[in-house]
Amino acid sequence: MITALAAAKAYASVQKGMGIGEPSGAASLAGPSAPQHGGFGEMLKSAMSEAVGASKNAEHQMAAQVAGKGELVDVVTAISAAETSLETVMAVRDQVIGAYQEIMRMPI
Secondary structure (H helix, E strand, C coil), X not given: CCCHHHXXXXXXXXXXXXXXXXXXXXXXXXXXXXXXXXXXXXXXXXXXXXXXXXXXXXXXXXXXXXXXXXXXHHHHHHHHHHHHHHHHHHHHHHHHHHHHHHHHHCCC
């Protein structure tokens, strides 16, 4: 099971990869800047593509091991990375569903 700390680190690494939250020179010191491209939807798309990429990498490593061209440690590492990516995506999904349910319970 993924811990809250692991999920927070994964979220932070996705943000760094997209350039969200990083200062952009003098513009960040002058005050609020223009909205950045992407946003939450792009972050989710990026996280999903990384999870799919990690799964494909794990599959390739397993195939290489079966063919006798790969090392077992590479297979275990790739599977672990794919599992962590999948758990992160599932944790985000659970949080989004929880937030949606909370919004639906709000009185109008």
